[in-house]
Amino acid sequence: MSSLILWGLLWEIVGQLELTFFLPPLSAIFTTLMEIGTTKVFLQALADTGYAFFIGTFSAIIIGIPVGILMGKNRFIDELLLPWVNMFLSAPLTALVPVLMVLFGFGMKSIIITTALFAIWIIVLNSRAGVMQINRSLIEMARSFGASPKDAFFKIYLWAALPEILGGVRIGFIRAVKGVIIGQLLISIVGFGALFELYSSNFLMKHFWAVLIVLFAIAFTIAEFLAHLERRVEYYAARR
Amino acid sequence: MNDSKGDIDNAVTVRNVYKNYGDVEALKDLSLDFPRGQLTSLLGPSGCGKTTLLKIIAGLLPATSGDIQVNNQPVTGPGPDRAFVFQDFALLPWANVMRNVAFGLELRGIDRSEREAIAETYIANVGLKGFENSFPHELSGGMRQRVGLARALSVDAEVLLMDEPFSAVDEQTRRKFQEDLLNLVKNENKTFIFVTHSIEEAVYVSDQVALLLARPSRVSEVIRPEGFRHKDANSIRRDPEYLDIVDRIWASLRTYVE
Numbered sequence: 001m002s003s004l005i006l007w008g009l010l011w012e013i014v015g016q017l018e019l020t021f022f023l024p025p026l027s028a029i030f031t032t033l034m035e036i037g038t039t040k041v042f043l044q045a046l047a048d049t050g051y052a053f054f055i056g057t058f059s060a061i062i063i064g065i066p067v068g069i070l071m072g073k074n075r076f077i078d079e080l081l082l083p084w085v086n087m088f089l090s091a092p093l094t095a096l097v098p099v100l101m102v103l104f105g106f107g108m109k110s111i112i113i114t115t116a117l118f119a120i121w122i123i124v125l126n127s128r129a130g131v132m133q134i135n136r137s138l139i140e141m142a143r144s145f146g147a148s149p150k151d152a153f154f155k156i157y158l159w160a161a162l163p164e165i166l167g168g169v170r171i172g173f174i175r176a177v178k179g180v181i182i183g184q185l186l187i188s189i190v191g192f193g194a195l196f197e198l199y200s201s202n203f204l205m206k207h208f209w210a211v212l213i214v215l216f217a218i219a220f221t222i223a224e225f226l227a228h229l230e231r232r233v234e235y236y237a238a239r240r
Numbered sequence: 241m242n243d244s245k246g247d248i249d250n251a252v253t254v255r256n257v258y259k260n261y262g263d264v265e266a267l268k269d270l271s272l273d274f275p276r277g278q279l280t281s282l283l284g285p286s287g288c289g290k291t292t293l294l295k296i297i298a299g300l301l302p303a304t305s306g307d308i309q310v311n312n313q314p315v316t317g318p319g320p321d322r323a324f325v326f327q328d329f330a331l332l333p334w335a336n337v338m339r340n341v342a343f344g345l346e347l348r349g350i351d352r353s354e355r356e357a358i359a360e361t362y363i364a365n366v367g368l369k370g371f372e373n374s375f376p377h378e379l380s381g382g383m384r385q386r387v388g389l390a391r392a393l394s395v396d397a398e399v400l401l402m403d404e405p406f407s408a409v410d411e412q413t414r415r416k417f418q419e420d421l422l423n424l425v426k427n428e429n430k431t432f433i434f435v436t437h438s439i440e441e442a443v444y445v446s447d448q449v450a451l452l453l454a455r456p457s458r459v460s461e462v463i464r465p466e467g468f469r470h471k472d473a474n475s476i477r478r479d480p481e482y483l484d485i486v487d488r489i490w491a492s493l494r495t496y497v498e
């Protein structure tokens with residue numbers, strides 16, 4: 001946090017020196033933010049972006065965690081899916097967006113899918129890694145006391161893998177921020193993507209930075225919240 | 241109970257059991273009886289398949305062939321008539337002592353107030369009263385194994401399967417555990433099957449010691465240390481019969497150690 005303040009100060013100084021139009025003073029950006037922050041256009045963009053972002057990441061979590069756990073539990077499923085997961089994790093997903101547009105149209109649906117695609121792979125991989133390091137005797141313990149598959153899933157696997165799962169979700173959220181903006185820029189010019197397009201093509205750097213700072217603040221808050229949850233399970237993460 | 245096999249009532253019988261891992265024969269034609277209400281040790285060098293046998297009885301591993309019966313019912317998987325105590329305790333690290341001890345009951349669908357009442361009794365029985373809300377990482381190894389033991393006791397299974405339960409605790413705690421185990425066998429009407437690689441421990445706690453030899457493993461000898469069973473815990477270790485049996489077992493095993 002203190003390093004953020006330091007960099008903010010540096011930014012202000014560089015901005016005040018008027019070295020480049022690209023970098024207006026931070027204070028001016030915040031003033032602009034206050035101005036545009038309450039406009040209808042901005043709030044609409046925030047709502048559009050937030051909607052796509054949360055539906056997208058929610059789907060990624062709901063699908064990604066069970067798939068990852070299944071991969072960790074079952075060798076057959078793992079060998080079947082792992083190459084694809086690894087491929088999509090490293091693939092330039094941006095290049096896939098035009099394909100998504102053909103498949104799912106130019107609307108919100110494609111943006112949501114793009115967002116989910118950015119987030120899901122790391123969630124799958126981390127959930128898988130979390131399950132693979134589970135102590136075998138915990139699983140035997142559950143079996144020996146007669147755990148149903150459902151009980152084993154919710155009472156053993158999910159909890160034992162939780163530290164890794166949360167780590168995956170945190171990184172997934174950060175990647176989803178990228179995904180939603182790329183989706184909005186490439187698929188249909190809506191939300192924050194539209195604002196970025198509008199401001200940067202008109203060289204409205206203060207506005208441009210204002211939107212970026214809002215985005216950064218949202219991503220930072222979510223990441224910090226998840227990091228906080230991760231610290232809450234830390235007490236057992238090292239002793240499983 | 242009188243049947244054709246004689247007047248000994250066996251809680252668990254193992255008949256002609258084979259277990260292969262690929263080409264490796266872990267158990268070969270192994271037969272053994274476990275009398276009800278007694279403690280039987282499975283003793284042998286490491287890799288002799290004693291844990292494999294225990295897990296087959298638990299229903300955690302399938303036998304390649306052969307017949308395993310608990311209370312004259314063939315074993316097809318884990319069942320409520322058996323409870324397992326694990327070498328590495330196998331506690332849920334995210335759950336406190338209370339939930340860990342009650343976990344077996346939780347999996348059996350007993351409702352919360354009832355299972356916690358049962359768990360509370362056993363937590364007190366194993367000497368952990370006051371630690372109900374502690375987490376496993378806050379406890380010593382010995383205390384963690386007490387939690388594992390309380391969990392196995394609280395499901396009230398007739399057969400208690402213990403896989404080297406004291407090997408991960410320090411020597412002093414281990415001796416205390418062995419004494420406690422003798423009392424447990426005396427007071428709880430349960431059948432204990434106890435895996436260990438310690439000769440002294442096996443002779444000290446057992447009504448019957450099954451000596452297993454390695455690869456493929458089979459029972460080479462069954463020894464019943466009877467003479468000193470009625471003695472109090474402290475004098476057993478000085479009893480001549482105890483010392484003789486320890487020596488005899490060592491003589492049988494030493495050829496396999498070199």
